[in-house]
Amino acid sequence: xxxxxxARIDIQKMSGYTPGEQPDPSRPLTKLNTNENPFPPPKAVxxxxxxxxxxxxxxxxxxxxxxxxxxxxxxxxxxxxxxIAGNGSDDLLTMVLRTFVGHKQLVTAPAPTYSLYETLTKxxxxxxxxxxxxxxxSLPIDDLIKSNAQLIFVVRPNxxxxxxxxxxxxxxxxxxxxxxxxxxxxxxxxxxDNGLSLLxxxxxxxxxxxxxxxxxxxxxxxxxxxxxPTLAAEMHKVxxxxxxNRLSQAGAVAALDNLAAYKPGIAAIRNERSRVTIELxxxxxxxxxxxxxxxxxxxxxxxxxxxxxxxALRNKGYLIRYFGSDPRLADKIRITIGTKDEMDGFLxxxxxxx
Amino acid sequence: xxxxxxARIDIQKMSGYTPGEQPDPSRPLTKLNTNENPFPPPKAVxxxxxxxxxxxxxxxxxxxxxxxxxxxxxxxxxxxxxxIAGNGSDDLLTMVLRTFVGHKQLVTAPAPTYSLYETLTKxxxxxxxxxxxxxxxSLPIDDLIKSNAQLIFVVRPNxxxxxxxxxxxxxxxxxxxxxxxxxxxxxxxxxxDNGLSLLxxxxxxxxxxxxxxxxxxxxxxxxxxxxxPTLAAEMHKVxxxxxxNRLSQAGAVAALDNLAAYKPGIAAIRNERSRVTIELxxxxxxxxxxxxxxxxxxxxxxxxxxxxxxxALRNKGYLIRYFGSDPRLADKIRITIGTKDEMDGFLxxxxxxx
Numbered sequence: 219x220x221x222x223x224x225a226r227i228d229i230q231k232m233s234g235y236t237p238g239e240q241p242d243p244s245r246p247l248t249k250l251n252t253n254e255n256p257f258p259p260p261k262a263v264x265x266x267x268x269x270x271x272x273x274x275x276x277x278x279x280x281x282x283x284x285x286x287x288x289x290x291x292x293x294x295x296x297x298x299x300x301x302i303a304g305n306g307s308d309d310l311l312t313m314v315l316r317t318f319v320g321h322k323q324l325v326t327a328p329a330p331t332y333s334l335y336e337t338l339t340k341x342x343x344x345x346x347x348x349x350x351x352x353x354x355x356s357l358p359i360d361d362l363i364k365s366n367a368q369l370i371f372v373v374r375p376n377x378x379x380x381x382x383x384x385x386x387x388x389x390x391x392x393x394x395x396x397x398x399x400x401x402x403x404x405x406x407x408x409x410x411d412n413g414l415s416l417l418x419x420x421x422x423x424x425x426x427x428x429x430x431x432x433x434x435x436x437x438x439x440x441x442x443x444x445x446x447p448t449l450a451a452e453m454h455k456v457x458x459x460x461x462x463n464r465l466s467q468a469g470a471v472a473a474l475d476n477l478a479a480y481k482p483g484i485a486a487i488r489n490e491r492s493r494v495t496i497e498l499x500x501x502x503x504x505x506x507x508x509x510x511x512x513x514x515x516x517x518x519x520x521x522x523x524x525x526x527x528x529x530a531l532r533n534k535g536y537l538i539r540y541f542g543s544d545p546r547l548a549d550k551i552r553i554t555i556g557t558k559d560e561m562d563g564f565l566x567x568x569x570x571x572x
Numbered sequence: 573x574x575x576x577x578x579a580r581i582d583i584q585k586m587s588g589y590t591p592g593e594q595p596d597p598s599r600p601l602t603k604l605n606t607n608e609n610p611f612p613p614p615k616a617v618x619x620x621x622x623x624x625x626x627x628x629x630x631x632x633x634x635x636x637x638x639x640x641x642x643x644x645x646x647x648x649x650x651x652x653x654x655x656i657a658g659n660g661s662d663d664l665l666t667m668v669l670r671t672f673v674g675h676k677q678l679v680t681a682p683a684p685t686y687s688l689y690e691t692l693t694k695x696x697x698x699x700x701x702x703x704x705x706x707x708x709x710s711l712p713i714d715d716l717i718k719s720n721a722q723l724i725f726v727v728r729p730n731x732x733x734x735x736x737x738x739x740x741x742x743x744x745x746x747x748x749x750x751x752x753x754x755x756x757x758x759x760x761x762x763x764x765d766n767g768l769s770l771l772x773x774x775x776x777x778x779x780x781x782x783x784x785x786x787x788x789x790x791x792x793x794x795x796x797x798x799x800x801p802t803l804a805a806e807m808h809k810v811x812x813x814x815x816x817n818r819l820s821q822a823g824a825v826a827a828l829d830n831l832a833a834y835k836p837g838i839a840a841i842r843n844e845r846s847r848v849t850i851e852l853x854x855x856x857x858x859x860x861x862x863x864x865x866x867x868x869x870x871x872x873x874x875x876x877x878x879x880x881x882x883x884a885l886r887n888k889g890y891l892i893r894y895f896g897s898d899p900r901l902a903d904k905i906r907i908t909i910g911t912k913d914e915m916d917g918f919l920x921x922x923x924x925x926x
Contacts, residue, residue, distance in 0.1 A: 221776055224722070224752050225806035226674045234809035237635045255630050267625045267819070271618055275791040275823075276609050281591045305659055308812050316695055321675045334813075341670055341810050343697070366580070398578050421576055430632070435887070437629040437818035451578035455588035456695050458662050458689075462574045464791035465621070465819045469629075 221456030228340060235337040238539055247532070248560050251539040253405070253512050255434035256487070256556040260479035263435070263472040270468035274300040279464040282454060282525050287466050289474035290442050292413060300445040302454060303470070305461045307404055307428035311338055314424060314443075318369050318398050322391035323518040326373035328358055330378065330544050332402065335371050344368075353507070354399045357383040359391050369396040374413065375405045378541065380508025380557055388413055397448070400424045405510035407432030407484055408491070414444065421446045431511055435475045440470045491555045497565050501572060512554045521572060527551050535566040582697060583832055589691040592893055593842050601886070602914050605893040607759070607866050608843070609788035610910040612832035617789070619827040624822035633818045636808060640821050643712070643828035644796050648768060653801040656808060659815045661758060661782035661795030668778060668797075670810040672723050673698040681725035682712055684732065684898050686756065688854050698722075709860070711737040713745050726766065729759045732895065732906045734862025742767055746774035752803070755779045759864035761838055762784030762845070768798065775800045777806040785865055786838055787827045794824040841865050845909045851919050855926060864894075866908045875926060881905050888921040 223230055238252035258264075282305035291298045304310035315338045319325055324337040327480070329348035339346035349361045355376075362370050371393065375382050392399045403425055405413045413425055424445040430436035440462065443453065473480075495505045495513055502518030517527050528540035528551060538554075541547040555561065577584055592606035606860050612618075637657035645652045651783045658664035669692045673679055679693040682701035693700035703715045709730075716724050724745065729736045746753045757779055767779055778799040784790035794816065795805065816824070827834075849859045849867055856872030882894035882905060892908075895901040911916065 221804060223806070225671050225803070226775060228808055229671050229809055230673075232809060234811070235813050237632070237813040239632060240632055251633070252632055258630050264625055264629070267629075268622055271621045271625065271819075274616070275621075276612050276788040277603070278591070278594055278606055278608065278790040279793070280594060305812065305817075306814055308814070312812060317579050317583050320582075321697060322917065343675060422578060434630040436632040436814075439633070439814055439817040448577060449579070451576070452583055455583055455586060457588070458659065458666060459589050459591040460660055460662070460793055461789075463659075463793040463817070463820060465625075466817060 224490060228343060229497055232337070232340050233444055235334050239537065240538060247535055247537045248556065248563065249537050250554040250556055250560070251415065251537045253431055253510070253554045254436045255431060255483065255511070256560060257434055257483040259434040259469070259473065260476050262476045262479065263469050266468045266472035267465050272466050275464060279312050279460050279462060279467055280379065281459050283467050283470075285464045286440070286470045286474070289471045292446065293474045293477055294438050296444055297447070300417070300444055300450060302443040302450050302457065303462055304441035304489065305437040305445060305458075305466070306430065307402070307426045308334060310426045310441045310443045311356050311400070313453045313456050314398070315339060315342045315344065317453045324365065324367040325369045325371070326355075326362060326365045326367040326374070328362065330541070330546050331371065332377050355379060357391065359387060359394070360393060363394050363396070364560070366396055369400065370395055370397070371400045371402060371515050372404040375402065375409050375510040377405070377507065377510070377546070378512070378539070379506050379514050380405075380510040380512060382409055382509045385411060385413055385416065389420065392416065392423050393556060395422060398422050398424060400426060402426050404428045405431055406471055408488060408511045409509035416443060421448070424449060429470060429473055432479060434483070434524040435469060435473060438469050440466050473545070486558070487555050490558055490561050494555060494561050494565070495554070498568070501568060512552050514550055514552050516550050518572075524549050524551050527571070530571050531567055534570065536567050575662070580695060586691070586694050592686060593891065595891060601889055601891045602910065603891050604908040604910055604914070605891045606790070607785055607864070608790045608913060609785060609837065609865070611788055612839040613733065613788040613823075613827065614830050616830045616833065617823050619850050620822045620826035621819050624818050629818060633814050633816060633821055634811050636811075637816045637821050640794070640816065640824045640828070643825045647828045647831055648798065650771070650798055651801070654771070654798055654804060656804050656811065657799040657816055658795035659812075659820070660778045660784065660793040660796060661756070662688060662797045663815060664780045664797045665754070667691070667807045668723065668752070668754055669693060669696045669698065671807045678719065678721040679725070680716060680719045680721040681722045682716065682730070684895070684900050685725065686731050708735070709733060709735050711745065713740040713748070716745060717750070720750055723754065724749055724751070725754045725756060727756040727758065727889045729763050729781050729862065729864040731759070732866070732893070732901070733860050733862070733868045734759075734772060734864040734866055735860050736763055736863045739765060739767055739770065741832055742882055743770055743774065746770065746777050749776060752776050752778060758782045759785055762842060762865045763863035771798060771800065775802070778803060783824060783827055787834060788837070789823060790818050792823050794820050815823060815892050840912070841909050844915050848909060848915050848919070852922070854924060866906050867905050868904055870904050872926075878903050882926050884913045885921055889923065890918050892920050
């Protein structure tokens with residue numbers, strides 16, 4: 219470059235979000251690092267995509283994904299005007315930031331949390347401030363409200379801990395928050411309950427979902443946002459006009475029309491989550507109760523540290539997640555729950571390393 | 573809403589971008605309104621998507637679409653570090669705004685132009701100012717430079733006129749522009765030349781392309797950006813981590829690997845463009861020379877006005893584009909070039925209305 223770098227100073231100073239590693243498909247690694255579903259999507263979903271591929275790919279898709287929004291409204295007992303579709307839930311999070319956060323406005327979340335919130339806030343020119351989780355991991359309602367943030371993110375089940383806070387706490391937060399509350403339910407299909415019923419009473423609440431976890435469609439990039447029609451209409455203004463392609467739309471509709479087909483897989487993951495939690499606890503790990511499709515485990519003292527476990531397990535063919543940039547997570551590793559066979563192999567690898 | 577609307581005032585005040593109408597597929601309308609390709613993509617592209625559908629849709633895609641960037645680098649004689657992939661070229665335009673335009677910074681383009689530039693600038697909190705095209709539609713280089721805009725968009729071939737300005741003018745603009753120049757080459761495959769060679773000498777130049785027009789993949793949402801590695805690296809920071817899904821990536825690679833298969837279709841569209849231009853001129857329309865896959869026609873005096881033609885042609889089964897919100901375009905209609913049969917039918921409909 220002969221000229222000075224023309225990018226905004228904020229952008230020059232930041233690094234982008236680092237997604238979890240997607241290993242070369244030719245390497246025989248078992249992926250337990252980015253919370254994908256170990257089971258493929260139902261045949262009906264694949265058939266819908268195959269059929270859409272053969273139809274009019276030369277034509278633009280529906281601009282606002284109305285067929286997806288109608289299918290979601292039916293599946294979740296909402297109105298289509300309450301639903302907005304995203305190119306993954308990350309796209310919805312981007313829309314939320316762009317719609318509700320102005321120059322130098324504040325954003326917060328109980329932390330540690332999904333690091334993309336901070337990245338997106340910086341890109342938007344806002345200011346992100348952690349609100350630390352207390353030691354007992356109860357929702358820090360007063361601290362979140364006192365932060366005076368225009369936007370508050372709460373992940374439930376939380377990432378990367380997997381724990382859930384009571385829905386009544388989310389309701390109390392919405393009631394008293396100065397701005398918008400985003401309840402990120404990326405993992406909620408693996409949990410005991412969800413926040414949809416809160417939408418009726420709280421017009422500053424936005425719930426986000428993804429098809430990347432429970433619905434086995436991380437490769438398709440579909441997220442859904444649920445809120446009231448007023449907030450949805452504002453978000454539609456900043457949405458890219460054709461943010462879902464025809465194949466995502468076809469697959470998403472089929473997934474929503476076939477939610478029952480996912481139940482056995484979800485049940486298997488929940489069972490496996492309980493088993494692996496106990497097995498790791500028996501081996502000296504501290505594991506928080508998780509309602510997600512992953513668990514966060516504190517490694518036993520006098521063994522490897524978190525990064526050591528990451529590398530040693532990778533050498534044994536298991537890719538897990540370690541959040542090296544956050545000192546609060548230095549002694550912890552996050553493990554996605556896979557199939558029984560995958561988790562048997564993982565536990566055997568752990569045994570070999572203890 | 574019991575609370576005040578929490579959206580940014582800028583967003584509340586604006587309306588979103590209005591994309592061209594996508595009619596209900598059950599209505600027998602010939603779409604000549606959004607510059608899609610009348611020919612389907614080659615079989616190799618569809619086969620690649622069908623194959624990818626059956627493989628690992630449960631896993632996230634490549635985060636930065638490296639396979640697409642490698643295929644593009646090979647096809648266009650660039651390095652992969654010079655290429656960035658978008659979920660449609662609109663996604664690339666969004667990245668450009670977010671990377672290079674700060675709060676209240678200026679953006680301009682010779683106008684009338686693609687109205688999304690103004691929408692994206694407003695969303696970003698920047699200020700968009702038209703730089704009018706002169707009567708002879710030569711590039712207003714001095715006016716663009718004097719605007720002191722941080723970002724200048726030039727569409728070449730231009731939308732909605734279809735005309736091209738000399739590449740030497742683009743070079744001169746880059747040399748003297750205070751900030752970044754985006755050369756939007758959405759329609760360039762239908763033109764005589766393109767701006768790729770300018771990338772070597774101008775490190776403030778970004779070229780954007782789309783697969784929605786010449787490559788017949790509007791339904792897949794793939795755009796490409798070409799620039800120098802420094803600007804590309806900054807844009808990657810604001811890019812959504814998984815902005816292309818697995819099927820878009822597979823289709824895009826196959827399209828780039830099979831560019832030769834598109835040549836007959838592109839040649840047919842160019843021939844048809846010449847023919848329809850002359851046929852409309854013979855009927856009293858004024859038509860600018862177009863190097864795109866559409867033409868902009870000024871309707872004959874003493875016939876319907878632009879909106880009248882839109883409605884009358886729709887009643888006859890032909891959907892064209894009319895830009896009612898811009899008074900400079902009130903007497904003009906834009907017609908996408910379709911197949912010979914489609915254009916024969918269109919011309920017959922025109923005859924019936926004259």
